[in-house]
Amino acid sequence: MRATAVADNDDEVAATNSLGGPDARFGPFDWLDHRSAYYQDFFPTPLLMDDTGLEQDGEFELNALHTAANGQRSTTVTAEFERSFWLLTLDLDVPYERDSGADEVSEGIGDIDLGARCPLYQFVSVDGFFDTTLGVAMEIGVPASSAISMNAEFDPMIFNDLKIGEHFSLQSFFGYSTVTGGGDDGGLQTFEYGFDFAYAVSHKELPLPGVRQFTLMFELNGETELNRSDSGQNSLLGSIGFRLDLKAVGELQPGLGLGFVFPIDSGGNAEVHWGIAASVTMEF
Numbered sequence: 335m336r337a338t339a340v341a342d343n344d345d346e347v348a349a350t351n352s353l354g355g356p357d358a359r360f361g362p363f364d365w366l367d368h369r370s371a372y373y374q375d376f377f378p379t380p381l382l383m384d385d386t387g388l389e390q391d392g393e394f395e396l397n398a399l400h401t402a403a404n405g406q407r408s409t410t411v412t413a414e415f416e417r418s419f420w421l422l423t424l425d426l427d428v429p430y431e432r433d434s435g436a437d438e439v440s441e442g443i444g445d446i447d448l449g450a451r452c453p454l455y456q457f458v459s460v461d462g463f464f465d466t467t468l469g470v471a472m473e474i475g476v477p478a479s480s481a482i483s484m485n486a487e488f489d490p491m492i493f494n495d496l497k498i499g500e501h502f503s504l505q506s507f508f509g510y511s512t513v514t515g516g517g518d519d520g521g522l523q524t525f526e527y528g529f530d531f532a533y534a535v536s537h538k539e540l541p542l543p544g545v546r547q548f549t550l551m552f553e554l555n556g557e558t559e560l561n562r563s564d565s566g567q568n569s570l571l572g573s574i575g576f577r578l579d580l581k582a583v584g585e586l587q588p589g590l591g592l593g594f595v596f597p598i599d600s601g602g603n604a605e606v607h608w609g610i611a612a613s614v615t616m617e618f
Contacts, residue, residue, distance in 0.1 A: 358458070361421070367456040371497040372467040376534075377505055381593040381611040382553040382573040383528030386451065386469070386493040386505045389416040389423050391587075393617045401595060401609035408433045410444070425449035425473075431482045442480025445487055449473040465497040471507070477515070485515035489526065505530040511557075522562065528555040532577075547579040551593065556602075569601035573611055587617035 358368050371377070377387040379395065395414040400407070412429040427447035433440050451471035458465045475487030491509030498504075509526040513519045534549040542548060556570035575593025595609030 365455040366421075366453060367458045369458045369462060369465075370453075370456045370467055371465045371503075372453060372456065372495055376497055377495050377503050378530075378532050378534065378549045378551060378577050378579075379589070379591065379613065379615055380505065380528075380530040380553055381551065381575050381577075381591050381613055382571065382595065383505075383530055383555045384449075384471075384473075384491075384493075384507055385416070385425070386471070386495055386507055387423075388421070388453075389418045389617075391617050392417045393615060395616075396614045398612045399595070399609060401606045403603075403605055403607040406433070406435045421452045423451050425451070433482075440481045442482040443478040444480070444483045445475030445477055445485075446483075447473050447475050451493065463499055467495040469493050469495075471509075473509075484517055485513045485519050488512050488514070491526070501533050501535065503530075503532045503534070505532075523560045525558045525560055526556070529553065542578075544581055545578050546581050549577040549579070551575050551577060551591075553593070554598065556598075567601050568599055569605060570598040571602045571606055571609075572596050572598045575611065577613070585618060589613075589615040589617075591615070 360366050360368060372388050373390070375390065379385055379387070393416045395416070397412045397414065398410070400409045408431065410429050410431045412427055414425065414427045416423060416425045418424070425447070427449070429444035431441060431444045449471065451469055453467045453469040455468045456466065469492070471491045471493055473489040473491070475489070477483045477486050489509050489511040491507050493505070493507040496504040506529045507527065511524040511526055513522040531552045532549050534547055537546050540548050551574070553573040554570060555573070556568060558568045559565055573593040573595045575591060577589060577591040580588045580590065591613035593611040595606060595611055597603035597606050
């Protein structure tokens, strides 16, 4: 009887430690937490804004964005590869853009983006209901010397991945972009920000054929110019859509996303009247 009681007590202590004890903390200054949803592939890949989650496995994405405004059409198709090495997620984006109007068409490879991000601080409540990760990221846009891409861009940012309960998540980022080089965009400085609100439903709760998880998403993606004659002018776009995480095919985990893009303010309306965002992802 005594041995059983001691064993039961040890199990309770171990369970307590796994929930909120010091064993859960790690990293510099014990600022990180093994229990965080950041390490559990909880946060969906956004359709409009930058991805902020950890990619423990390799992931290939093919994203497309088509927008229209005032007779102008713009289509961007981006191939993206992400892979994490412990806490550091590296990102490579190669976009191809085509812009057309009534009298002019320009197209070519856009800035080749090299990105990196990692978490700095995490807080997880004892029951895991509230879970937040604060991190830093850096993106460098390498010009491709095309009609679309002639300037380099440097974009440091901070991000936060928040989980509340079993279904809701909010990803957000705030960045400061600086464009170097000549031309109309040379020297431009921009404050960038984005929010992705998501509600995930598992196959058990919504048994769609072949779908492991269905996620509804609402996104906001904006920018404010800081050092031009129209400094302070904001451009904000929204997107409402969904993502389907499909059942695994062997070792591959496919996913599909689709969203409708629309302007939120006058600055956004000047650039985009409507748009469609689509995404195909493959984790391996």
